[in-house]
Amino acid sequence: xxxxxxxxxxxxxxxxxxxxxxxxxxxxxxxxxxxxxxxxxxxxxxxxxxxxxxxxxxxxxxxxxxxxxxxxxxxxxxxxxxxxxxxxxxxxxxxxxxxxxxxxxxxxxxxxxxxxxxxxxxxxxxxxxxxxxxxxxxxxxxxxxxxxxxxxxxxxx
Amino acid sequence: xxxxxxxxxxxxxxxxxxxxxxxxxxxxxxxxxxxxxxxxxxxxxxxxxxxxxxxxxxxxxxxxxxxxxxxxxxxxxxxxxxxxxxxxxxxxxxxxxxxxxxxxxxxxxxxxxxxxxxxxxxxxxxxxxxxxxxxxxxxxxxxxxxxxxxxxxxxxxxxxxxxxxxxxxxxxxxxxxxxxxxxxxxxxxxxxxxxxxxxxxxxxxxxxxxxxxxxxxxxxxxxxxxxxxxxxxxxxxxxxxxxxxxxxxxxxxxxxxxxxxxxxxxxxxxxxxxxxxxxxxxxxxxxxxxxxxxxxxxxxxxxxxxxxxxxxxxxxxxxxxxxxxxxxxxxxxxxxxxxxxxxxxxxxxxxxxxxxxxxxxxxxxxxxxxxxxxxxxxxxxxxxxxxxxxxxxxxxxxxxxxxxxxxxxxxxxxxxxxxxxxxxxxxxx
Numbered sequence: 001x002x003x004x005x006x007x008x009x010x011x012x013x014x015x016x017x018x019x020x021x022x023x024x025x026x027x028x029x030x031x032x033x034x035x036x037x038x039x040x041x042x043x044x045x046x047x048x049x050x051x052x053x054x055x056x057x058x059x060x061x062x063x064x065x066x067x068x069x070x071x072x073x074x075x076x077x078x079x080x081x082x083x084x085x086x087x088x089x090x091x092x093x094x095x096x097x098x099x100x101x102x103x104x105x106x107x108x109x110x111x112x113x114x115x116x117x118x119x120x121x122x123x124x125x126x127x128x129x130x131x132x133x134x135x136x137x138x139x140x141x142x143x144x145x146x147x148x149x150x151x152x153x154x155x156x157x
Numbered sequence: 158x159x160x161x162x163x164x165x166x167x168x169x170x171x172x173x174x175x176x177x178x179x180x181x182x183x184x185x186x187x188x189x190x191x192x193x194x195x196x197x198x199x200x201x202x203x204x205x206x207x208x209x210x211x212x213x214x215x216x217x218x219x220x221x222x223x224x225x226x227x228x229x230x231x232x233x234x235x236x237x238x239x240x241x242x243x244x245x246x247x248x249x250x251x252x253x254x255x256x257x258x259x260x261x262x263x264x265x266x267x268x269x270x271x272x273x274x275x276x277x278x279x280x281x282x283x284x285x286x287x288x289x290x291x292x293x294x295x296x297x298x299x300x301x302x303x304x305x306x307x308x309x310x311x312x313x314x315x316x317x318x319x320x321x322x323x324x325x326x327x328x329x330x331x332x333x334x335x336x337x338x339x340x341x342x343x344x345x346x347x348x349x350x351x352x353x354x355x356x357x358x359x360x361x362x363x364x365x366x367x368x369x370x371x372x373x374x375x376x377x378x379x380x381x382x383x384x385x386x387x388x389x390x391x392x393x394x395x396x397x398x399x400x401x402x403x404x405x406x407x408x409x410x411x412x413x414x415x416x417x418x419x420x421x422x423x424x425x426x427x428x429x430x431x432x433x434x435x436x437x438x439x440x441x442x443x444x445x446x447x448x449x450x451x452x453x454x455x456x457x458x459x460x461x462x463x464x465x466x467x468x469x470x471x472x473x474x475x476x477x478x479x480x481x482x483x484x485x486x487x488x489x490x491x492x493x494x495x496x497x498x499x500x501x502x503x504x505x506x507x508x509x510x511x512x513x514x515x516x517x518x519x520x521x522x523x524x525x526x527x528x529x530x531x532x533x534x535x536x537x538x539x540x541x542x543x544x545x546x547x548x549x550x551x552x553x554x555x556x557x558x559x560x561x562x563x564x565x566x567x568x569x570x571x572x573x574x575x576x577x578x579x580x581x582x583x584x585x586x
Binding site for chain 2: 041044045046048098101102105106107
């Protein structure tokens with residue numbers, strides 16, 4: 001069976017930065033069989049390990065590109081690099097865009113890589129998700145479920 | 158030659174956000190500055206009113222790369238004030254946890270942030286395309302450091318198992334033995350790292366400022382020690398403030414340290430190595446000797462080799478600590494608060510980390526001071542930068558910029574750690 005991994009990335013204590021983790025938590029009880037859901041920080045070897053052996057990976061992270069908060073972005077990173085500037089720089093010097101490229105250079109990137117970004121409103125320490133981002137999280141959960149369903153149908157043939 | 162200004166708006170491959178400006182008039186260096194502009198952080202202020210037992214977990218949040226350093230310096234301050242001396246197995250576990258952090262942090266810097274400079278790559282990604290084996294080795298090393306932190310600290314970033322007096326839960330001997338194999342592999346990888354980095358091209362350079370590092374008889378000081386300097390200082394942690402001071406500079410959200418009365422000093426791998434190389438493990442000393450690193454090293458470019466030697470030491474030391482480990486009778490010693498001022502130091506991967514806390518009788522923190530290594534090194538970095546620019550002023554702008562950025566990265570600055578609050582009024586709002 002095709003192994004698919006969904007990875008939510010973020011820091012629960014930094015306001016909208018928690019969006020990726022929130023998506024992962026909502027998805028966990030609802031994903032089809034054979035899909036693994038992981039919450040993760042950006043530690044590169046942990047991310048690579050989380051998707052090791054997977055055919056397909058879906059990453060959900062917060063972005064900061066200047067669009068209104070709650071805007072959803074979608075990148076197909078299987079073939080092309082994701083724009084590094086869109087993804088918030090990491091506290092660990094190597095952010096998710098860099099990790100994807102590092103994995104690609106090392107031949108450790110799954111065949112299908114989709115990256116969903118939720119435009120953040122604020123990264124205040126200790127605050128919860130802003131309303132626009134909260135709504136975007138709910139929408140994105142539906143999108144990801146639809147994607148996973150489509151993938152399941154495609155791979156069944 | 159006309160007047161020119163070389164600016165890097167966002168320094169790549171450093172922790173946090175900083176910028177650099179260099180102004181030249183012909184061959185004359187007019188102005189050099191390293192600006193640190195991460196939003197000011199208010200840790201010292203929000204420690205006030207909190208319990209002394211919370212300081213390790215609160216200050217761990219200052220940095221995702223060196224949380225153990227913050228926890229350890231905070232714990233040292235509290236325990237020394239409260240008159241608690243933890244039993245040897247607890248101290249050894251702390252040292253093991255700290256070695257995990259050194260491995261993780263040094264592997265990240267050597268492979269991902271620093272090596273690309275020497276090999277002519279813009280990033281570790283480009284390096285990985287041509288030297289995947291080396292980059293995989295770096296990732297594996299970093300991972301082993303994370304594994305040590307996870308096992309002893311309960312989590313690899315911001316460990317949750319650390320407390321004043323000891324730990325919440327101590328690992329069993331059997332659990333620690335699972336780290337032996339990965340650490341033996343890591344030690345081999347670290348030895349290869351020394352040989353690999355020693356083969357890079359180095360311009361001949363030496364900094365002549367004072368070097369400051371901890372010293373502890375019979376060991377390469379990590380989690381405890383007295384403060385020593387190349388100029389002969391030998392201080393208890395409580396004497397730090399009498400000899401060092403912090404100044405606020407307009408352009409930066411970080412405070413800069415200097416010796417009282419003026420004087421630049423450097424802490425970190427070069428200082429530790431130059432003052433304490435005799436205390437490295439025999440294997441680490443052999444590795445250093447094999448690549449021609451002498452008993453001391455004042456060359457910031459060669460700091461990458463020194464970090465690699467420290468990687469060997471940290472792996473070797475971890476294995477020694479695991480071998481000698483005996484489970485303590487209890488995971489933590491009871492600690493009763495004492496009114497007064499406590500001082501704590503330890504060797505963060507980037508250098509000396511000083512904490513000072515004033516407590517009232519029920520253990521409430523009245524006042525806190527934290528001096529991270531990057532603020533202590535900032536003046537030394539700028540001095541070095543000025544000299545590098547003066548010696549290389551004939552280079553084209555792009556080449557000179559690259560050399561300047563490398564000069565900064567030689568110090569592995571952690572800009573997130575270095576940012577403090579701006580002034581007293583602001584933090585009292």
